Amino acid sequence: MIEQWSEFNVAMAGATAALAGLVIVAASVNIGEIVKSRTLTARLLAGIAALVLALTVSALGLVPRIDGVWLGTLTLVSALLASVFQIHATRLIARDTDPADRARPLKYLVGFLPIAAYLVAGVFVAFGHPVGLYLAAAGCRLPARDRVGDRRLVGRAGRGSPLRVPANRISR
Numbered sequence: 001m002i003e004q005w006s007e008f009n010v011a012m013a014g015a016t017a018a019l020a021g022l023v024i025v026a027a028s029v030n031i032g033e034i035v036k037s038r039t040l041t042a043r044l045l046a047g048i049a050a051l052v053l054a055l056t057v058s059a060l061g062l063v064p065r066i067d068g069v070w071l072g073t074l075t076l077v078s079a080l081l082a083s084v085f086q087i088h089a090t091r092l093i094a095r096d097t098d099p100a101d102r103a104r105p106l107k108y109l110v111g112f113l114p115i116a117a118y119l120v121a122g123v124f125v126a127f128g129h130p131v132g133l134y135l136a137a138a139g140c141r142l143p144a145r146d147r148v149g150d151r152r153l154v155g156r157a158g159r160g161s162p163l164r165v166p167a168n169r170i171s172r
Helices: 003-029 031-036 038-060 068-095 112-126 131-141
Strands: none
Touching (some): 038 112, 038 131, 112 131
């Protein structure tokens, strides 16, 4: 059952690793603004944890002769570890003094979607049900959606953007 997903897992592991790298680079460009806000730092960490979760589960699916019980159990453990970061971000956002942040519960609740998908996937895979692999595939698609859209986290394209490097700042 798991072997049939090897090509998908190879693609997802590569794509997720690349996306995690891009998020880290984009965040480093805006690090000054990010560290000013406790909620942005926590959301960035939770987003990276969700990407690492997707990478981990995809890589585990590539382990030769791994059985469903091990894959399911390790998926559950990985999802529980990633949930620690999302819970922390949720608590910070909910306690934030900025009413604009507290007024948007979807801002932090949507971060639980990939974790929930992986938790349910882990249970189904551990019990040998193939729907678990489809849920894990859905979890791979969810991680960065709520993080990448925040302009303060990854900048914005265009004139005056923190992602654009002025010509006079390029060293040769």
